[in-house]
Amino acid sequence: MGAKATRDSFGEAIRDLGKENPSIVVLDADLSVSTKSVNFAKAFPERFFQMGIAEANMIGTAAGLSFTGMVPFCCSFGCFLTGKYETIRVSVGYSRANVKLVGTHAGLGTGEDGYTQMGTEDMNLMRGLPGMVVLNPSDDKTTRAAVKFAAQHTGPVYLRLTRQKLPDVHASEADFQMGRGIVLKTGTDIALIGTGSTVSEVLKASEKLKSRNPWVIDMHTIKPIDGALIKKLAATCKHIITVEDHNVVGGLGSAVAEVLSEVGFPGKLLRLGVQDTYGESGLPDELYEKYGFSSEKIVERVGELA
Amino acid sequence: MSNFPPLKLSVDELKAVSLECRRDILTMLEKAQSGHPGGSLSAIDLVTALFFHEMRMDPKNSQWEDRDRFVLSKGHGVPALYAVLAKRGAIPHADLATLRRINSRLQGHPDRVLLPFVEASTGSLGQGLSIAQGIALALKLQKKSSRVFCLMGDGETQEGQVWETAMSAPKFRLNNLVAILDNNNGQIDGHVTEVMDLEPIAEKWRAFNWAVQEINGHSFPEIIAALEKSRTEKEKPTLILARTVKGKGVSFMENQIGWHGVAPNAEELKKALQELQGGKS
Numbered sequence: 001m002g003a004k005a006t007r008d009s010f011g012e013a014i015r016d017l018g019k020e021n022p023s024i025v026v027l028d029a030d031l032s033v034s035t036k037s038v039n040f041a042k043a044f045p046e047r048f049f050q051m052g053i054a055e056a057n058m059i060g061t062a063a064g065l066s067f068t069g070m071v072p073f074c075c076s077f078g079c080f081l082t083g084k085y086e087t088i089r090v091s092v093g094y095s096r097a098n099v100k101l102v103g104t105h106a107g108l109g110t111g112e113d114g115y116t117q118m119g120t121e122d123m124n125l126m127r128g129l130p131g132m133v134v135l136n137p138s139d140d141k142t143t144r145a146a147v148k149f150a151a152q153h154t155g156p157v158y159l160r161l162t163r164q165k166l167p168d169v170h171a172s173e174a175d176f177q178m179g180r181g182i183v184l185k186t187g188t189d190i191a192l193i194g195t196g197s198t199v200s201e202v203l204k205a206s207e208k209l210k211s212r213n214p215w216v217i218d219m220h221t222i223k224p225i226d227g228a229l230i231k232k233l234a235a236t237c238k239h240i241i242t243v244e245d246h247n248v249v250g251g252l253g254s255a256v257a258e259v260l261s262e263v264g265f266p267g268k269l270l271r272l273g274v275q276d277t278y279g280e281s282g283l284p285d286e287l288y289e290k291y292g293f294s295s296e297k298i299v300e301r302v303g304e305l306a
Numbered sequence: 307m308s309n310f311p312p313l314k315l316s317v318d319e320l321k322a323v324s325l326e327c328r329r330d331i332l333t334m335l336e337k338a339q340s341g342h343p344g345g346s347l348s349a350i351d352l353v354t355a356l357f358f359h360e361m362r363m364d365p366k367n368s369q370w371e372d373r374d375r376f377v378l379s380k381g382h383g384v385p386a387l388y389a390v391l392a393k394r395g396a397i398p399h400a401d402l403a404t405l406r407r408i409n410s411r412l413q414g415h416p417d418r419v420l421l422p423f424v425e426a427s428t429g430s431l432g433q434g435l436s437i438a439q440g441i442a443l444a445l446k447l448q449k450k451s452s453r454v455f456c457l458m459g460d461g462e463t464q465e466g467q468v469w470e471t472a473m474s475a476p477k478f479r480l481n482n483l484v485a486i487l488d489n490n491n492g493q494i495d496g497h498v499t500e501v502m503d504l505e506p507i508a509e510k511w512r513a514f515n516w517a518v519q520e521i522n523g524h525s526f527p528e529i530i531a532a533l534e535k536s537r538t539e540k541e542k543p544t545l546i547l548a549r550t551v552k553g554k555g556v557s558f559m560e561n562q563i564g565w566h567g568v569a570p571n572a573e574e575l576k577k578a579l580q581e582l583q584g585g586k587s
Contacts, residue, residue, distance in 0.1 A: 025447070049443065049478070057436045057470030064440020067418070067425065070447070072440075087467065090430040091437055096419055 003139070003165040005198075007104040009143035010161055011036025014073060017046045017151050021071065026149060027062055028075045029055045034163075035075040036105045056084040068097040071151060076118025078103025078160055085125055092156050093129040096206075100150045101126070105159040106136070107245030108235040108274065108291060111164065119160065123249025126158040127223045130302050133178065134223040134251075136160040138199035139169040142220055143177035153178070157231070160196060164284045167200045169218065170199050181226040187215035190235045190302065191240045193205040195252045197220045198243040198273075201288065203297035207303055225255040227262075234265045239305045243272040243293050270301060310364040310373070311584045314355075317526040322584070324354040327389040328555050329582050330402055332386055336575040337470040338406040341414065344565040346385040346548040348490035348523070349457060353378075355529040358457055359505045365396040368422030375441050375451050379434020380459035380488060381415035382567070387424070388412055396423050432465025434458065435485055439475050442543075453482045453537075461493030464502045469514075475543040476515035483543040485516075486537045488523060490552035492563050508547050516545040523548025556581055 018024050018040050027049045032038040039102040041048035051058040055076055062072035071139070076082065081103045082088065092099045103122050107289060126134045135150070135157060137143040143161065150157040153170070175182055180194070181297055185206060192214045194202035199218045207217045219226065219242075233240060244252040252269030272293040278289065288294035315323065327350050335341040351378075357363065361374040378387050385405065392399040397411075404410035411420040413427025425435045438456035445452050461467065475483055489507065491498045498504060511518045517539050521528040529548070536544035552566070553559030556578045570578060 002558055051474060052470075054470035054474070056433075056467040057474055059488070060433050060436025060471070061440035061443065062476070064426070064437040064442070065444045066440070067437070068441050068444030068448070070444050086430055087436075090427060091433050094417075097429045218328075257385065 003167045004140045005163060005165050006137055006140070006143040006161040009034045009140040010102060010147055010159070011039040012101040013144040013298040015039040015043050018047065020306065021068060021151060023071045024073065025049065025065055025070045026073045026075065027051050027058045029053055029058050029080070031076050035102065037073070037075040055080050056087045058082055059087045060091045062099045063095055063097040067174065071098060071100070073100045073102055073106070075102040077105040077117055078122035078204060079105070079117065082119070082122040082125045083137035084217045089129060093132060096131065097156060098154055099156050101156070101158045101178055102161065103158065104198055105163045106160045108287040109162050109164045109245050109284040111284050111287070112281050118279045120247050120279055121250065122160060123222050124247050127250060127255065131155055132223060133221070134159045134160070135178070135220060135223055136196035137220045138159045138194065138218050139166050139174065141168065141170045141173050142176040145173040145179040146220070149176070149178050162197050164197065166197055169199055169203065176220060179224045179226060181220045182218040183215065184218055185214070185216040187213045189236065190215060191215035191237045192298065193219050193240065193242045193252065193256060195222060195244050197245045198293060201293065201295045201298060202243050205302070208299045214300070219252055222252055222255055225259060227259045230256055230259040231263050234260055234263050235267045238267045239270065240267065241270040241272060241298070241302060243298060245293070246273055247276055248273040249276050268305065270305070271296060272301060307429065310362055310370065311472040312360050313360055315358045316430040320354055320358055320526045323358050323393060324351050325582060325584065327354060327386065327393055329548060329579055330392065331385045332570055332575055333555070333577050334402045334405045335387065335569040336572060337403055339569050340406055341385055341569050342382040342567045342571065343559060344384040344492055345380060345459060345488065345490060346554045347462040347554045347556065347559065349380070349383045349488045350386045350389070351384045351524045351526065352457060352486055352488060352529060352548055353390050355526060355533065357394050359530055359534045361435040361455065362452065363394070365394050368396070372450065372452055375425045375438070375454045377434045377438040377441070377454065378416055379428055379456055380431070380462055381429030383457070383459070383488070384416045387416065391423055397421065405464055412537040432460070432467040435468055435471040437470050438485070439480060442480045443478060446480070453484065456483070456485045458485060458487050460487055460489045460498050460504060461501065463487065463504060472511065472514040472516070479539055479541045480543045483538040484533070484546065485543065486546045486548055488548055488550050490550045492552040492566055494566050496563055511545040515542060518545045518547060520547045520549070523550035524554055
């Protein structure tokens with residue numbers, strides 16, 4: 001099993017797509033080396049726009065490019081990108097702009113740089129915009145598939161990527177279908193739902209929880225959320241546990257809770273992730289442990305459930 | 307191949323068109339009983355010159371690839387755009403009566419999804435110039451000779467995003483981008499010079515490497531000459547600093563901050579229309 005940061009998968013995938021599709025353009029705000037858009041910049045300098053440290057202008061410019069037939073990918077750290085919310089809301093969302101927002105450095109997994117560089121509210125913000133597709137892939141294969149999806153989809157997409165390496169989870173790009181959670185393990189009455197970097201944590205936890213035979217789900221699309229799959233789990237499970245490297249307010253846990261509230265789920269929903277607080281510096285593993293969503297912590301919390 | 311050159315109306319013809327548009331603006335605002343007369347009247351001569359003298363446009367096909375583009379960044383001035391689009395035959399004149407009504411394509415601020423010829427949805431100030439830059443970049447990539455015109459309010463340029471674009475457009479050598487600043491010196495809370503002074507405006511844009519021209523934004527000969535000159539720029543984007551009068555053309559509205567976002571009542575409309583007779587523009 002290999003391991004790769006999903007930002008690296010993106011950098012390779014967007015460069016490859018650039019060869020096939022001459023309409024693709026890429027914009028970055030002085031972070032191309034970090035977001036890996038630099039791969040595209042080197043291959044297609046005439047279709048790469050270095051916008052400097054000015055994200056709002058980058059996003060508005062991308063909207064204008066999209067209105068004129070181009071397919072722009074706008075890259076920065078997720079927090080810096082989604083921080084320009086008002087520009088995204090009007091120039092991209094309300095305008096139905098065909099703009100792809102690529103936010104790297106998702107969550108506490110960003111590590112030593114600390115909170116100001118971590119996207120821990122980005123999915124919440126993007127989920128609040130009508131028509132925005134929010135993707136949070138868990139490994140190399142599904143990231144490549146997500147990039148391809150974004151390029152061919154008409155409409156705005158937020159693609160959330162990691163700085164840290166993630167182990168391979170999926171064998172094929174075909175495992176990814178927008179809006180359809182991937183069932184990695186079918187189980188009995190407990191469901192573990194991960195997204196992005198936490199899918200591998202959830203998988204590890206499931207090995208230690210074999211006696212309880214949990215379902216394991218990769219919920220790579222946060223919006224539109226896979227309501228059918230969640231309802232199916234609600235019908236068979238006593239406990240549903242969501243795990244995300246993101247604030248539990250407004251991300252995966254909230255999206256699942258919204259569906260469960262509609263079907264009157266009688267069981268318990270446990271939302272693991274950043275508990276409505278700010279992050280800090282540290283190694284990703286240390287932070288996942290401290291903030292309560294490492295595989296060990298997941299096992300511990302599931303053990304508390306009857 | 308289809309070709310729709312600029313109309314190149316004469317100064318007298320432009321005056322007649324803008325006079326009629328002023329009447330339409332006030333009539334639709336009175337009908338809606340809401341909206342922004344001050345900034346619509348300060349902008350109407352500029353918008354008229356663009357659509358009736360300068361821009362390539364097929365009024366029957368909003369998606370004609372070789373059209374010039376107009377981005378109204380000061381979205382609240384949209385009655386001026388609606389009036390001109392109706393006059394140009396791009397939208398039915400009868401639609402003006404639906405301004406700001408439920409289910410209307412004529413939203414309180416422009417909506418590119420609902421109404422053809424609206425190139426950008428605006429109203430959240432400071433965003434239009436970035437969008438115009440993106441359009442201009444795409445046109446360059448596609449080797450099109452079309453140009454992009456962006457009308458901004460002066461108060462609007464207090465937004466930081468405007469200056470991000472002010473920085474970037476010269477870097478990309480967007481000589482196909484013309485920004486026009488409707489400098490009526492009025493914003494909701496008072497005169498621009500008091501709320502947050504922008505002067506020296508021309509020097510600021512020059513320092514950002516724009517080709518700056520300063521004109522009287524109600525003089526058609528000056529507007530036309532400035533637009534002509536902008537065509538000759540080899541590398542720089544153009545900023546036309548148009549000194550205008552808020553509420554221009556209606557004596558009791560001119561330079562009155564109170565008329566920024568208040569519609570006239572029936573009595574006031576009648577008085578205004580009396581002032582806006584032919585030959586008195």
